[in-house]
Amino acid sequence: MESATYSKGLEGVVAGESAICKIDGERGRLSYRGYSIEDLAAHSSFEEVIYLLLYGKLPTKYVFDEFSQRMRASRALHPKVVQMIRNFPEGGKPMELLQSVMAYLSGYVEHRIEHSSTCNCRQTLHQVAQLATVAATYARFKNGQDYLEPRMDLSHGANLLYMLRGREPDEDEGRIMDACLVLHAEHGFNASTFTARVVASTLSTCYCSIAAAIGALYGSLHGGANEKVFAMLEQIGSVDKVEAWVGKAFEEAQKIMGMGHRIYRTKDPRSKIMEDFLETLSAKKGDRGQLDMLKKIEQLATPHFESLEKKIYPNVDFYSGSVYYLLGIPKYLYAPIFAVARIPGWLAHILEQREGNRIFRPESIYTGSEDRPYEPMEKRQ
């Protein structure tokens, strides 16, 4: 124990090795399996990125066609899963639903659970394909609509919008939605991925590991941040009110949601791409309201934090909620969409963890009472 070090929030602690994703926090660079996030967002698709994350290389056309067809064939839900969504308590939150469905799903898919790195989840991919349908179906039921069969001919992102709207999105919207999933697909040893790896390290199933990861993603410091950014914009109201709002937030040392990151010491590269998507959609829809507010917040916050020598810049969630808003997605689905996008990353880490696995078991510093005599209940004050 003498050589053990303690760091709150495990900051700076190396908890494992991984060949999946590289983050250069100083220079603001991110790559999956060696491919830059900029290239992947511009030229790839979510399905191709899933293949890349799980197999470590880009697929040939033949391999990709077969892979994506197999995955698309898993999109529809078992009637009992549809029933489960219908029966979900009205006051329940969709992230709780996703977490429950994820554990439940393993009983309704032909999935041979093996606690090994050769587990067949690479082949089945129900977790990725079906969770998008679960999120969309939840929203449809909430709107009094019926279950809609997913489409086989659309990309993952375009199909998600189709299921939500009941009509096909245009090409730009489908492409942007799909690229948003690419941007969220993987990000190293963040809290939810670490959770997935911890659960996988006990040789639990990939479904249970992912269900646990969804629980970790739920929190407002992680996957819930984009909804909070949206709430902040609603609270501010319009661009002319930003300055006063931000000034008060600085005065009260209040956190500005969608800003700051444990690893990035500069603007998150995904945030720059999200900002471009928001520019495109704002121009297309003739609505710059949220974009202008966000730009103004960033413009005021950057010199403020720099003057305090704090490296706090926009992260991926700063612009993402507004992109989803202009795509017509209800705000309660922002965190679930993050979960839908992150499953391949979690899955890749679960499989990697199983290779040369050792169960996670850190130590803690005991701060409680020392040896106390046990008193019988009648004598206690």
Ligand code: COA
């Ligand atoms: N706005 C204002 N100040 C912030 C801030 C923000 N968004 N994020 C961090 N800070 C400040 C903290 O108040 C703290 O200041 P102090 O040293 O004076 O106490 C310092 O920066 C370090 O912050 P801390 O919360 O300890 O950093 P962390 O590495 O533990 O947390 C986040 C990282 C992402 C959880 C944190 O930046 C945050 O809460 N951001 C807002 C939520 C968010 O957008 N989450 C999505 C992440 S992708």
